[in-house]
Amino acid sequence: MRELTRLALEKAQLAGASYADIRIIKSKEETINVRRGNVQAVNSSESHGFGIRVLYDGAWGFASSAKVDADSVLRIAEQAVQIAKASALVKREEVELSPAPSVQGYYATKVKQDPFAVKLEDKISLLLEADRRLQLDDSIRVTTAGMKSFFEHKVFANTEGSYVVQDLTHCGAGMSAVAAEHGQVEKRSYPGQFGGDYAAQGYEFIEELDLPSQAERVAQEAKALLTAPSCPPGKQTIILEGSQLALQIHESCGHPIELDRVMGEEAGYAGTSFLTPEKLGKFQYGSNIVNITADATIPGALGTFGWDDEGVAAQRTPIVRDGVFVGYLSSRQHAHKLGLTSSGAMRAISWNKIPLVRMTNVNLEPGDWTLEEIIKDTKAGLYLDLNKSFSIDDLRLNFQFGTEVAWEIKDGEIGRMLKNPVYTGITPEFWQSCDAISGKGKGEWKVWGIPNCGKGEPGQPCWVGHGAAPARFRNVRMV
Amino acid sequence: MLGxxxxxxxxxxxxxxxxxxQTEVCLQINDIHLSRYANNSIHQNILEANISLRVKAVIGQKIGMASTNQLDSAAIAATVAxxxxxxxxxxxxxxxxxxxAPQPISAVPSFYEATASITPEAKALAVGVITDLAAQNGLWAAGAYSTSVGETAIVNSLGLAAYQPVTxxxxxxxxxxxxxxxxxxRTSRDINKIDPAAVAEEAVNTCLLNRNQLSLEPGKYTxxxxxxxxxxxxxxxGRLGFSAMNYQDGQSFVSGKLxxxxxxxxxxxxxxxxxxxxMPTAFDAEGVPKQRLLLVENGIARAVAYDTISAGKEPGKVSTGHAPRGMTNNLFLAPGNSSLTEMITSTERGLLVTRFHYVRTMSPLPVLITGMTRDGLFLIEDGEIKGAVKNLRFNQSVVEALNKVRMIGNTPSTHGAATCPPLKIEGFTFTGQATH
Incomplete structure (x- = not known):
């Protein structure tokens, strides 16, 4: 591999590139999906290839190939430079990179049990058992259970002398039951939205989720939602459970702190950000108990790695401190424009994609309450569980989230189930209304893995994490 | 191109x-050439190479799938195994x-040499047309100019063999x-049908019209x-309502209502x-020929879309050429005879919506969706555009909306999975307000 990276980088420089990097990646993925008692399919895919990114005349070019040999590397390096020359035809300013140390090293996800080494029959059997227990009665019309395992061997090298190798493993699983009767459809899932929960761990993570043990509850709750009263509109106190809070962080904090988005580079697609640079260090993002960090070093979390795809080491970056907005997720290029160094968040999902500024693990730090204390302290409110729908505007301000279920809270106690809860708000107003964060209790704070964070064109569904424990928000508008 | x-x-x-x-083998090759621009500059310019050889092996009713992006004999053999x-x-x-089983497949115009052969320089110059007009008007332009060239080949052990090149x-x-x-x-198989100057002019004009936005209370509007x-x-x-899989699960608005x-x-x-x-395509993901499928006729539900799996669950049904999962990616809504101007002049009070942003499903049965308006929302009063309006959030059932269409435009265009004319709809529900 070293020889191929040397050839690529030399060729790019010979063709005029002022900077070049190459990623050579070999990956494999296995997906198993069960639906209504039947294994729909087991899909195993393998991919091998490389991508070369170059700076020529202050403009970027990128080209990729699945053919990993010396001839292809030389050809693609040349092609990347040609593409960069075309970029330079429409440019306003030169791209410059913030300094980063030259790095050498190896990183691997800590895995107790390689998910690819587990017998396929055992994995199928686990999902079929969970699916079987979801099939409560005829009111349950659709049941699904699935798991995904991913591994990549990645070599990164650049013209500044960096050369790092990483072996990254991810896996996760989840299930859901859909109840339908009399023109109504209701769904419950476990353990999280978007196909479950994921982590940078081995199969031990899937075993710990223990899908079968939760299946009957999930199905019963889906059925019960059919006859549950609708959640009423109006201003409410709400408590968000961890996985819904993770998505709230994702959409209203994670995306708006991506510095390439802030600088307008996603304006043509999903939009920009209200967290513009003049707000850095000054803007009251949330109440003074809100502390958010981006941390790519948490063992086992989905957004954890050794180095990003510019060879910048994984790090922990304060984003919101005591409610004040203080930091961005950034790359070398974008950090340079603010006179900063990269926060190590530049990631691509495969060899044929360019790296973008992506979330790592963006976490709401634990508070000094237990969930039990928050509920007891709530005279009237709603406990909202698991995402059902989500939407946010192109500045990441006006959001609306629906959850699978709400439980009414009266005089400090959880009461009846309500269906179709939907809440809406404006991001800073919402976070400034946060008056209690749990995490003191054992197991309340955990990192939720989201395996499909969307960004870029063509789309790059990325693996990211969000640490969260249930938290309370006041005066939230239920739709 | 392999040919x-x-x-x-x-x-x-x-x-x-x-x-x-039984065995099915599908080879897909797709090179994406994409120039993204923002702040009046090209900031991402890529060649994304995609290759996938997918093998579906069937033993009795047991299905295994494996894929690789390597096409040498050893990789092919390993993937089959x-x-x-x-x-x-x-x-x-x-x-x-x-x-x-194999069926005759008619060729469709899916490949254009002009699209396949355009250079990064030519696309950069086209982007320059947009960024120049933006700069002349004191505006900033962002977007993407993407072309792709690829080919799909599918064979199966029943004798099916299908091939098409696609741009x-x-x-x-x-x-x-x-x-x-x-x-x-604009989107097309043929790059010659895309006029960067027209795109620039339309976007600039909408942007300039969208200044001095006023706030409007959410509520029901035409x-x-x-x-x-x-x-x-x-x-x-289409995604929620016309798939046979959703229909069979009772999750489609036409379930039990054909x-x-x-x-x-x-x-x-x-x-x-x-x-x-x-966006013409000759066959679906299983090699079944594409066909015109009437789904709703004068408001009456006529059919849903099948792949072989969903067709096998109902007696007498066959695939309609909509693998995978009954996806309808080429929807058409019949155009009417109204111009956009006629729609505006006939409106006493209403809103002109350029496009939606971040649309998501809230409830599948009524096709209840939420999202924001974006890049141009205008108040119409007494048949005239009175001014720009800050964006609004909508929560609206599509089924309900398509029961309240009062005028249908005569200028359909293709965006994503659908070709649709402008529509004038009564009682559209807005529930929230943006700050911009």
Missing amino acids: KERALAICHEALNLSAAD RAYEIARLQAPNPEFKSLP SASLTAVLMGDGCSGYAA VILKSYAAAEMLSYL GEQVLGPNITIWDDATNPAG
Whole structure:
């Protein structure tokens, strides 16, 4: 591999590139999906290839190939430079990179049990058992259970002398039951939205989720939602459970702190950000108990790695401190424009994609309450569980989230189930209304893995994490 | 490009190695050339190479799938063996009956040499047309000019052999100024049908019209949806409502209602991947030929879309050429005879919507969706555009909306999975307000 990276980088420089990097990646993925008692399919895919990114005349070019040999590397390096020359035809300013140390090293996800080494029959059997227990009665019309395992061997090298190798493993699983009767459809899932929960761990993570043990509850709750009263509109106190809070962080904090988005580079697609640079260090993002960090070093979390795809080491970056907005997720290029160094968040999902500024693990730090204390302290409110729908505007301000279920809270106690809860708000107003964060209790704070964070064109569904424990928000508008 | 002969030969090499009862091999190659621009500069310019050789092995009713992006004989053999081994180890799927038998496939205009051969320099100059006009008007432009060239070959052990080359081109432009934005987009298999100057002019004009936005309270409004917004709404109806899988699960708005009036009598919808006006494709992901499928006729539900799995679950049904999962990616809503101007002049009070943003499903049965308006929302009073309005959030059932269509435009255009004219709809529900 070293020889191929040397050839690529030399060729790019010979063709005029002022900077070049190459990623050579070999990956494999296995997906198993069960639906209504039947294994729909087991899909195993393998991919091998490389991508070369170059700076020529202050403009970027990128080209990729699945053919990993010396001839292809030389050809693609040349092609990347040609593409960069075309970029330079429409440019306003030169791209410059913030300094980063030259790095050498190896990183691997800590895995107790390689998910690819587990017998396929055992994995199928686990999902079929969970699916079987979801099939409560005829009111349950659709049941699904699935798991995904991913591994990549990645070599990164650049013209500044960096050369790092990483072996990254991810896996996760989840299930859901859909109840339908009399023109109504209701769904419950476990353990999280978007196909479950994921982590940078081995199969031990899937075993710990223990899908079968939760299946009957999930199905019963889906059925019960059919006859549950609708959640009423109006201003409410709400408590968000961890996985819904993770998505709230994702959409209203994670995306708006991506510095390439802030600088307008996603304006043509999903939009920009209200967290513009003049707000850095000054803007009251949330109440003074809100502390958010981006941390790519948490063992086992989905957004954890050794180095990003510019060879910048994984790090922990304060984003919101005591409610004040203080930091961005950034790359070398974008950090340079603010006179900063990269926060190590530049990631691509495969060899044929360019790296973008992506979330790592963006976490709401634990508070000094237990969930039990928050509920007891709530005279009237709603406990909202698991995402059902989500939407946010192109500045990441006006959001609306629906959850699978709400439980009414009266005089400090959880009461009846309500269906179709939907809440809406404006991001800073919402976070400034946060008056209690749990995490003191054992197991309340955990990192939720989201395996499909969307960004870029063509789309790059990325693996990211969000640490969260249930938290309370006041005066939230239920739709 | 491998070409038909070589692509099918690779597929047959895999097919001949398979010991499964039935085998399907699909080879897809797609090179994406994308120039993204923002702040009046190209900031991302890429060649994304995609190759996938997928083998589906069937033993009885047990299905295993494996794929690789390497096309040498060793990788092909290993992938075939992996698919077989997965099938052998897995549980039967009683819903599976058979892979599709071969049927005649008519060629469609899916490939244009001009699209395949455009250079990064030519695309950069086209982007320059947009950024120059933006700069002349004191605006900032962002968007993407994407072309792709690829080929798909599918063979199966029942004798099916299908091949088609495919190109596509797409140009989007978001124009932004101080407190205003505008949008325009074009997509086609043929890059010669995309005029960057027209895209630039439309987006700039919308942006300039979108200045001095006033705030409007959420509520029910008559809306005129431009094709961008109408097509997105229609694609949600297709995704949630016309798949046989959702229909069979009782999760479609037409479940149990075929032959009944489900939409307004002025609404006729069909799916047709063979129509050159959309994004033509000759066959689906199983090699079954595409066809025109009438879904809603004068508001009456007529059909849903099947792949072989869903067709096998109902007696007498066959695939309609909509694998995977009954997806309708080439929807058409029958145009009417109204111009956009006539729609505006006939509106006493309403909103003109350029496009939607971040649309998501809230409830599948009524196709209840939420999202924001974006890049141009305008108040119409007494038949005239009175001014720009800050964006609003909507929560709206598409089924309900398509029962309240009062005028249908005569200028359909293709966006994403749907070709749709502008629509004038009564009582569209807005529930929230943006700050911009």
